[in-house]
Amino acid sequence: MLSYLIRRLLLLVPVFLAVSAVIFLILHLIPGDPVDNLLRVGSSPAQRAEIEARYGLDRPLVVQYGIWLGDVLRGDLGTSIVTRRPVSQLIGLALPESLKLGGFALLLSSVGGILLGVIAARMRDRWPDRLIMGGVLLGSTLPSFWIGLLLILLFSVQLGWFPVSGARGWDSLVLPVITIGIGGIALVARVTRVAMIDTAGRDFVLLLHAKGLPPERILWRHVLRHAMIPVVTILALRIGWVLGGAVTVEYVFARPGLGSTLIKALNQHDYPVVQACLLMLAIAVLLGTLLGDILQAAMDPRIRESIA
Amino acid sequence: MFHTLRMRLLAGSTCALALFPLSLSAQEAVLAMGSAEVGVPNYNPLTAVNTNTAFSMIYDTLVEQDADLTYHPHLATSWEEAPDGKSWTFHLKPGIKFHNGDPLTSATIVEWIDMYRKSENSYMIDNVEKVEAVDDTTFKFVMKNPDPNLLYNLSSSFMAVIDPAVVKKDGENYGITEAIGTGPFKLESFTLGQETVLVRNDDYAWASPLAENQGPPHIAKLTLREIPEDSTAFLELKSGGVDGLLSLPTDYLSEIATQANLAVEKLPGDEVYYMPINVTKEPFTDIKVREAAALAINQDEILKNVFSNYGMAANNMLISALPESKIDPSLLISYNADKANALLDEAGWKKGADGIREKDGKKLTVALWTQSDSVFRRLTEVVQAELKAVGFDPQIQTFDSSVIRDQYKTGNQQLAVRSYNWTNADIIDWFFGGDRLGYPNVSMFNDPKAEELRTKAMTGSATQAERIANFLAYNSYVSGQFPYAPIYQPEKNMAYNKDRLVMPAVIHGGSMSGTVMQDVSVKE
Numbered sequence: 001m002l003s004y005l006i007r008r009l010l011l012l013v014p015v016f017l018a019v020s021a022v023i024f025l026i027l028h029l030i031p032g033d034p035v036d037n038l039l040r041v042g043s044s045p046a047q048r049a050e051i052e053a054r055y056g057l058d059r060p061l062v063v064q065y066g067i068w069l070g071d072v073l074r075g076d077l078g079t080s081i082v083t084r085r086p087v088s089q090l091i092g093l094a095l096p097e098s099l100k101l102g103g104f105a106l107l108l109s110s111v112g113g114i115l116l117g118v119i120a121a122r123m124r125d126r127w128p129d130r131l132i133m134g135g136v137l138l139g140s141t142l143p144s145f146w147i148g149l150l151l152i153l154l155f156s157v158q159l160g161w162f163p164v165s166g167a168r169g170w171d172s173l174v175l176p177v178i179t180i181g182i183g184g185i186a187l188v189a190r191v192t193r194v195a196m197i198d199t200a201g202r203d204f205v206l207l208l209h210a211k212g213l214p215p216e217r218i219l220w221r222h223v224l225r226h227a228m229i230p231v232v233t234i235l236a237l238r239i240g241w242v243l244g245g246a247v248t249v250e251y252v253f254a255r256p257g258l259g260s261t262l263i264k265a266l267n268q269h270d271y272p273v274v275q276a277c278l279l280m281l282a283i284a285v286l287l288g289t290l291l292g293d294i295l296q297a298a299m300d301p302r303i304r305e306s307i308a
Numbered sequence: 309m310f311h312t313l314r315m316r317l318l319a320g321s322t323c324a325l326a327l328f329p330l331s332l333s334a335q336e337a338v339l340a341m342g343s344a345e346v347g348v349p350n351y352n353p354l355t356a357v358n359t360n361t362a363f364s365m366i367y368d369t370l371v372e373q374d375a376d377l378t379y380h381p382h383l384a385t386s387w388e389e390a391p392d393g394k395s396w397t398f399h400l401k402p403g404i405k406f407h408n409g410d411p412l413t414s415a416t417i418v419e420w421i422d423m424y425r426k427s428e429n430s431y432m433i434d435n436v437e438k439v440e441a442v443d444d445t446t447f448k449f450v451m452k453n454p455d456p457n458l459l460y461n462l463s464s465s466f467m468a469v470i471d472p473a474v475v476k477k478d479g480e481n482y483g484i485t486e487a488i489g490t491g492p493f494k495l496e497s498f499t500l501g502q503e504t505v506l507v508r509n510d511d512y513a514w515a516s517p518l519a520e521n522q523g524p525p526h527i528a529k530l531t532l533r534e535i536p537e538d539s540t541a542f543l544e545l546k547s548g549g550v551d552g553l554l555s556l557p558t559d560y561l562s563e564i565a566t567q568a569n570l571a572v573e574k575l576p577g578d579e580v581y582y583m584p585i586n587v588t589k590e591p592f593t594d595i596k597v598r599e600a601a602a603l604a605i606n607q608d609e610i611l612k613n614v615f616s617n618y619g620m621a622a623n624n625m626l627i628s629a630l631p632e633s634k635i636d637p638s639l640l641i642s643y644n645a646d647k648a649n650a651l652l653d654e655a656g657w658k659k660g661a662d663g664i665r666e667k668d669g670k671k672l673t674v675a676l677w678t679q680s681d682s683v684f685r686r687l688t689e690v691v692q693a694e695l696k697a698v699g700f701d702p703q704i705q706t707f708d709s710s711v712i713r714d715q716y717k718t719g720n721q722q723l724a725v726r727s728y729n730w731t732n733a734d735i736i737d738w739f740f741g742g743d744r745l746g747y748p749n750v751s752m753f754n755d756p757k758a759e760e761l762r763t764k765a766m767t768g769s770a771t772q773a774e775r776i777a778n779f780l781a782y783n784s785y786v787s788g789q790f791p792y793a794p795i796y797q798p799e800k801n802m803a804y805n806k807d808r809l810v811m812p813a814v815i816h817g818g819s820m821s822g823t824v825m826q827d828v829s830v831k832e
Contacts, residue, residue: 032710033714036714149543153543156547166503252539254533254537254541256501267710
């Protein structure tokens with residue numbers, strides 16, 4: 001198991017390098033120029049050249065990449081071109097907010113999704129199943145932007161239970177978490193239901209039934225455990241998405257976060273910030289995948305044995 | 309027992325009265341800044357690329373501009389310009405103190421300007437040779453070249469007066485955790501992209517004469533929130549989460565009218581929508597075709613149909629509050645379809661069966677660039693229809709707002725729909741100066757006569773009156789060459805909760821600045 005872990009971690013290094021190169025090149029190849037955002041009415045072309053030189057933007061792309069990669073490996077994410085603040089500081093402000101929001105949303109989606117999925121599978125083709133699957137369809141197709149505004153209208157404007165927006169107290173976290181969580185619940189419920197139904201038809205379950213075990217015990221102890229393998233994979237893959245994919249929700253609820261930092265920097269072509277945000281998300285996805293694999297191995301003895 | 313309790317309550321309230329005399333109440337207010345103000349990285353005027361409303365609360369400027377763009381005293385009580393424009397003498401109001409207790413004297417100003425010269429915004433004082441302290445409250449700007457625009461620069465929040473000692477001490481961190489000005493409010497906390505909490509400067513006794521209240525502000529604690537999404541900001545106002553929105557999009561004006569507790573305060577506009585015409589691209593190398601395209605734009609129809617009659621039509625490049633916008637009425641550009649048709653006929657473009665004009669077998673097909681934001685898309689479609697009505701065949705090309713500037717640099721645009729925010733005539737130099745072709749000079753306009761007038765307007769004026777005259781000449785000439793068509797001037801609106809805030813009878817200033825906030829109070 002330990003050698004497997006080390007192998008997996010080592011494998012992350014070339015992936016990380018490839019991801020960093022792709023991020024850097026794509027960013028610099030799309031049209032747009034951060035310096036445009038630094039010029040105000042009245043500044044001269046000479047001042048423009050000065051700014052370009054200050055941020056090394058006048059050097060060849062390969063040289064710029066080399067410098068950036070070197071800095072990143074030394075732990076220096078650089079300075080934001082537009083805000084002039086250290087990128088690590090900007091990430092430091094955004095990341096905890098994203099982790100908080102994403103963490104709770106992930107928790108909500110797993111608990112809610114698994115519960116609904118199990119109920120739907122248990123009541124297959126009966127009205128609770130139809131109801132849940134209808135809700136799942138709605139939850140996965142409605143845009144989170146719209147859900148967010150609707151929740152604000154109901155719970156903040158009409159009922160006055162939660163603040164409309166902001167990131168001041170814990171109560172300001174409730175609506176954004178639900179907004180993101182709804183999509184997650186829908187996804188997890190669907191995967192859980194399919195996996196449960198699939199597992200319930202397997203030979204070993206038939207055997208358990210034949211042995212006369214109580215159906216509820218078979219469902220919760222054996223079928224669910226087995227069905228959790230694809231669910232855990234989905235959840236692990238969702239870590240990266242939840243961290244960076246909350247852009248619209250952060251925007252609607254006026255919350256800070258990695259997603260909104262990324263989009264804002266992208267619009268301003270603030271390369272160092274975009275690169276750092278994408279790197280964070282890439283790392284989150286890589287670690288999420290790794291976590292998924294490890295959990296899978298921990299849950300499935302066959303996988304555990306094959307890698308031992 | 310009851311008696312003693314009442315006695316205690318009475319004693320308590322007397323104490324409270326002693327602590328907070330009527331003029332210094334414990335009012336608190338929460339305002340949301342406009343979405344354009346979101347994301348200001350720090351409160352350092354020396355390095356700021358963009359500023360927000362809170363700058364004018366934390367800092368004061370030497371000179372203040374009223375809503376009509378006239379100049380008024382603030383930290384400087386008066387000033388004199390030498391007749392040759394080579395120097396300006398300013399007189400500071402005595403007794404001004406920074407939030408940390410440091411006095412503001414002429415020596416501070418000298419040190420500040422020295423520091424400014426080394427800053428990224430130094431071009432604001434390009435024409436200043438040096439500043440001399442005459443005595444404690446008198447100082448003299450000695451000019452390299454006369455610069456009647458000095459007052460404009462000094463009234464801008466980029467030239468808000470800082471305490472040089474603190475900026476030096478804090479270095480890169482200045483303006484993030486600490487910002488020391490002389491303004492009516494002190495910075496209590498600043499969370500990037502979230503909110504700025506300000507508390508009243510109880511020592512404030514140097515408000516601009518534009519404010520009625522010359523003492524400390526009525527509001528003791530002012531929170532300025534950053535909300536990027538307009539509909540969220542509106543819901544905050546509706547639910548009472550904020551007491552006012554510093555900038556209300558026009559789309560919400562009708563909604564405000566239906567709410568009994570909400571009201572709108574009109575502020576002067578600082579934005580102009582216009583259509584640059586690339587003078588280097590066929591068929592617009594022909595001035596007649598340019599003029600025809602400009603005259604095809606129906607400003608009144610656009611005002612009515614796209615902007616529901618909020619704001620006003622634009623008929624030259626500058627906002628109408630600027631004296632430099634008052635060019636000869638015959639040079640103003642406004643809708644005249646008959647003339648546009650006649651000009652195109654004259655230029656040899658004949659209408660075909662499909663209504664599209666042709667010349668030498670070529671159709672009058674032109675590219676019309678715009679950005680993806682919804683207001684631009686809506687407006688551009690109307691512009692397209694209006695150009696079509698006189699025989700153009702405009703093809704709309706939409707670009708993301710973050711990449712369109714790079715596209716302009718290619719010089720491939722023919723027509724475009726754009727807007728700018730600026731309250732000074734030097735915007736003509738910015739958009740039509742021959743050394744900025746592509747972007748910001750989207751029209752690719754580079755005309756020897758214009759360059760001559762430009763130099764005269766930018767650097768050849770000794771006094772304010774001369775500068776206005778020179779810019780009038782420059783503006784007139786450029787307008788007559790039709791490198792653009794003016795379209796629309798929006799107005800700015802501030803929305804507030806009438807049950808919470810009391811606004812001053814007249815807003816003195818272009819925005820809800822610190823000077824305006826002096827006279828705002830909270831109903832208790």
